[in-house]
Amino acid sequence: MRKINGVISGMLLVACLTASAQEAQFLSNNHALYRIDQNNQNKNYLLLPVQENAEMSNVKVIADNAQLKTFNVRLASNHIDYYVPLDLGEFKNQKGLMLDIHVNGNYRNDGGISTFGCWKNMQFSDSYDLKNREQYRPTYHHTPAYGWMNDPNGMFYKDGVWNLYFQHNPYGSQWENMTWGHSTSTDLLHWKYEGDAILPDVIGTIFSGSAVVDKNNTAGFGEGAVVALYTSAGENQTQSMAYSTDAGKTFTKYAGNPIITSNVPDFRDPHMFWNEDIKKWNMILAAGQQMNIYTSDNLKDWKYESSFGTGYGNHDGVWECPDLMKLKVRGTDKEKWMLICNINPGGPFGGSATQYFVGDFDGHKFTCDSKPEVTKWMDYGKDHYATVTFDNAPEGRHVALAWMSNWQYAAQVPTMQYRSGNSIPRDLGLFEHKGETYCSVVPSQEVTSARSKKATKTLSEACELVVNLKGDATITLSNAKNEKVVMSYDAKNETFSMDRTQSGKIDFSDDFAVKTTAPTYGKLKQLRIFIDKSSIEAIDAEGKMAMTNLVFPTKPYNKVTVKGKGKYVVYNLK
Numbered sequence: 001m002r003k004i005n006g007v008i009s010g011m012l013l014v015a016c017l018t019a020s021a022q023e024a025q026f027l028s029n030n031h032a033l034y035r036i037d038q039n040n041q042n043k044n045y046l047l048l049p050v051q052e053n054a055e056m057s058n059v060k061v062i063a064d065n066a067q068l069k070t071f072n073v074r075l076a077s078n079h080i081d082y083y084v085p086l087d088l089g090e091f092k093n094q095k096g097l098m099l100d101i102h103v104n105g106n107y108r109n110d111g112g113i114s115t116f117g118c119w120k121n122m123q124f125s126d127s128y129d130l131k132n133r134e135q136y137r138p139t140y141h142h143t144p145a146y147g148w149m150n151d152p153n154g155m156f157y158k159d160g161v162w163n164l165y166f167q168h169n170p171y172g173s174q175w176e177n178m179t180w181g182h183s184t185s186t187d188l189l190h191w192k193y194e195g196d197a198i199l200p201d202v203i204g205t206i207f208s209g210s211a212v213v214d215k216n217n218t219a220g221f222g223e224g225a226v227v228a229l230y231t232s233a234g235e236n237q238t239q240s241m242a243y244s245t246d247a248g249k250t251f252t253k254y255a256g257n258p259i260i261t262s263n264v265p266d267f268r269d270p271h272m273f274w275n276e277d278i279k280k281w282n283m284i285l286a287a288g289q290q291m292n293i294y295t296s297d298n299l300k301d302w303k304y305e306s307s308f309g310t311g312y313g314n315h316d317g318v319w320e321c322p323d324l325m326k327l328k329v330r331g332t333d334k335e336k337w338m339l340i341c342n343i344n345p346g347g348p349f350g351g352s353a354t355q356y357f358v359g360d361f362d363g364h365k366f367t368c369d370s371k372p373e374v375t376k377w378m379d380y381g382k383d384h385y386a387t388v389t390f391d392n393a394p395e396g397r398h399v400a401l402a403w404m405s406n407w408q409y410a411a412q413v414p415t416m417q418y419r420s421g422n423s424i425p426r427d428l429g430l431f432e433h434k435g436e437t438y439c440s441v442v443p444s445q446e447v448t449s450a451r452s453k454k455a456t457k458t459l460s461e462a463c464e465l466v467v468n469l470k471g472d473a474t475i476t477l478s479n480a481k482n483e484k485v486v487m488s489y490d491a492k493n494e495t496f497s498m499d500r501t502q503s504g505k506i507d508f509s510d511d512f513a514v515k516t517t518a519p520t521y522g523k524l525k526q527l528r529i530f531i532d533k534s535s536i537e538a539i540d541a542e543g544k545m546a547m548t549n550l551v552f553p554t555k556p557y558n559k560v561t562v563k564g565k566g567k568y569v570v571y572n573l574k
Contacts, residue, residue, distance in 0.1 A: 024119040029112030034099040034122070036088075041097050043124040045085040049117070050172050051076035052416070055105035061086075063094035071200075073171040075103065075118040081416055084147065084171045085128040130193075134417050136534035136552060139462035140450065140573050141404065143421040144181055145193040148173050150410065151269075151321055151386035152401045152422060153180055154211035154228050156248065157393045162188055163248045164401065164422070165228075167208060170196055173419045174411045178205040178233065182248070188399070188425040188446040189573075198242055198251050203258060204234030208269040208321055211248070212299075213392040218281070219299040221245065227299050229283070231268035232258055239270050239285070241300065260302055264288050269321045271388060272299070277326075278363035284322045284339070289315050291322050291341060293366060305364040308339065311372045313355050316346030321386045324361065325398050330431040330440060336369070337361040338430065338439060340378070342386050344407050347377075349516050351408035352385040354378040358430065358437045369437060378439050380518030381498070381548035382406050383535070384423060398428045399444055404535055404548060409509035414552050415534075423548055424530055424537060431544065433521040440543030443528060447573075455569035461556045464571045465529040473566035477531070477557040485536060485551055489527070489566075494520045496527075496545055498538060504553035512550075520545045531557070532573070 025033045036046070054074040061069040068091060073084065091097055103113045130145050137143055148169035156163050161184050168181030180198035183191040198206050209230030217223045226244040228251060231237050238258035242251040260270075264287045272283040283294040283302060290309030294302040309319060321342040328335055339357045347353030356376050359368040370376070378387060379402070386403040393399045402423040405413070410420060425444035430437050451464060459465070459477065467475055471491045478484040483504040488497045499515040500506070506513040526541035533556070538547045562568050 023122075024114075026112065026114045029107040030103050030105070032101045032103075032113060032119075034101060034119075036097045036099070040124040041088060041091070041094075043088060044126045045124070045128050046088055047083040047085055047123040047125055047128065048073055048171065049076040049080040049121045050074050050082055050084055051079055052081050052172070052174065055103055056176075058102045058104070060100040061091065061097070062100055063091055063097045065096070068094070071171050071177045073176075074174075075101070075116065076121065077113075077116045077118070080117065080121060082173070083123070083128075086171075132417070134415050136415050137418065138421055138532040138535060140189045141421045141424065141532050141535065142183060142185075142191045142401075144168055144418050146173075146418055147171070147181075148175055148411075149181065149418070149420045150175065150403050150405070151208045152388055152403060153208050153230065155388065155401065156211050156213055156226060156391040158213050158224075158226070158247055160186060161247070162186070162390065163211070164191070165197060165211070166422075168196060173416055178207055180206050180230070187450070188444060189450050194249065197248070198228065198230065198253075201232075201253065203238065203240060204232035207231035207233045207237070208386070209239075210271040210388070211391060212272055212274065212281075214299065218297060219243065229259075229270040229272055229299075231270065233268070236261070236263070237265075237267045238262075254300070256300070259300060260285075260294075262287065266318050266320065271323050273324070273391065275363050280363065282324065282363060284324045286318075286320045286322055289319055291319065291339065291366075293364065295363065306366070308357075308366045308368070309341070312368055313341065313357060313372075314343055314346045314375045317344045317352075319343055321388060323388045324366070325389060325428070326361070327398065327428065327430045329437060330429055332432070336430055336437055337366065338428070339366055339368075340387055344385065347382070347406070348380060349382050349514055350511055351382065351406040354384060354387040354402065356439050358439070374436075376438060378441065379546045379548050381516050381537075381546075382512075382514060383550045384546070384548040389428065400426050400428050402548070405550065406511070408511040412508040413550065414505050414508055421535065426539075426546070429543065431521075433544075438521060438544070441539060441546040442541075442543040443530070443539055447530070450573050451571040452573070455571055457568075457570060459531070459558055459560045459570055460572050461531070461533050462573050463531050464573055465531060465560060465568055466571065467527040467529065467562060467566050467568045469524050469527065469566045471565035473562060473564035475527075475529070475566065475568070476561045476563075477536070478559045478561070479553055479555045479557050481553070481555050483553045483555070483557075485557070487529070487538060489520075489524055489564075491523060494522065496520050496524065496538065496547065498536065498547055498549055500549055500551055503551040506552075516547060516549060518545050518547050530573075
């Protein structure tokens with residue numbers, strides 16, 4: 001996909017656009033052909049008008065009597081919420097290019113789809129404007145340039161560049177057409193959209209997975225090649241491979257796909273890593289209500305070794321998006337393994353969340369240290385899910401990103417040009433408390449490096465609020481509209497809470513207005529609270545507690561009040 005450089009928002013049109021309502025031919029009340037003549041085919045994009053509450057349209061791109069592409073989009077019927085681009089560069093030099101469009105729903109009695117407004121408002125253009133028009137788009141968190149986003153995928157570090165792939169819908173801001181979008185960064189805070197890297201094919205749409213830097217050319221694609229495994233979501237879920245020899249910019253799909261199959265309904269999200277202990281590749285893969293573990297010498301041929309999960313932790317939802325890593329235990333000479341298991345629903349406050357297990361792993365079998373009934377949560381907010389780590393991170397770090405939303409309301413939050421963002425990057429570790437080993441979550445050093453040089457007392461839309469604590473404290477963020485978020489630390493009971501029931505816009509979902517509470521596993525000395533327009537992440541400076549919640553104030557919070565035994569300073573983040 002070419003770099004998109006140029007969102008036409010609402011009904012806004014510019015001079016470089018050309019319309020072609022006459023190109024639509026109606027075959028029935030639900031079925032149309034939209035022909036693209038050669039002059040318009042030479043444009044870079046066909047801008048498709050989208051209405052989010054419209055019926056879904058199933059679109060087949062046809063040329064030379066062959067189907068080249070298929071996708072789903074909510075074509076506008078009576079008003080336009082935004083436009084999305086169909087990249088015509090994919091179909092250069094094709095003859096007889098047209099869209100075969102079937103609209104779901106019943107239109108027998110209202111004139112059919114010929115009355116839709118989309119036909120006269122389809123536009124051909126050489127650009128697609130990515131200027132941010134969203135009040136709530138964050139400053140220092142990754143978001144998709146446009147369209148829907150959920151799970152982070154295939155993350156790796158190579159040659160000074162952090163590569164983030166993500167579940168992306170290029171044709172709307174709701175879940176559909178799963179594709180691997182791609183963004184890059186040199187500092188984990190400022191991201192460049194690189195287009196869509198792995199597209200749906202005849203095997204299925206592209207669900208979650210992972211990517212590794214194959215330093216020793218074990219797969220035979222070249223030294224340092226990037227090898228990705230992902231779930232092909234067709235009639236069944238299978239695992240497929242793609243590889244890149246240009247540092248992840250473009251991928252070639254492996255001719256032998258799919259490489260792993262099963263009859264398990266929820267069989268997805270392969271996460272692989274090189275295990276130096278056994279000199280082999282390991283992979284952990286969600287399979288229903290358990291995690292399957294595999295080994296491989298070449299990333300192509302995988303041997304099933306064992307499964308983990310039966311009777312352990314929370315099973316109130318689907319197990320998915322796993323990760324497995326060896327970590328040092330703070331203050332000891334011990335190393336333990338942590339298995340990440342994201343679950344939806346079943347989170348501590350409803351919907352999706354990240355649970356984990358700590359134990360031992362010999363390359364073949366994972367053994368949990370805790371009793372089966374013990375459930376450990378990585379983050380006690382509502383909006384922290386699909387947590388996975390970067391492969392090949394420098395200095396042996398385990399840097400994690402999460403999807404900052406919740407399946408209960410992800411498609412209803414009050415944004416439209418895009419939906420969803422990622423958490424700040426967090427370095428993972430382990431610590432001990434009262435006989436149990438827990439995951440520590442510390443803001444990555446790149447976040448600290450982005451602080452303003454001088455501290456202030458003035459709250460901004462994009463900042464870090466640092467609160468030093470000596471006991472109970474209540475921290476309130478508020479604005480002139482009397483919208484507020486109240487955070488409370490109870491030193492005696494060792495709990496921290498965040499109340500967003502009066503935070504601003506809350507009526508888009510019955511599941512949004514909530515107070516979340518977390519154990520602190522000891523006393524808190526310093527809280528680092530990251531505010532970025534529509535999100536608040538409260539993290540203990542020592543990493544013993546994390547809480548991530550979305551907020552949608554109608555005006556930015558511009559006042560902070562600390563009552564009790566706490567003092568604060570503010571650092572701007574850009």
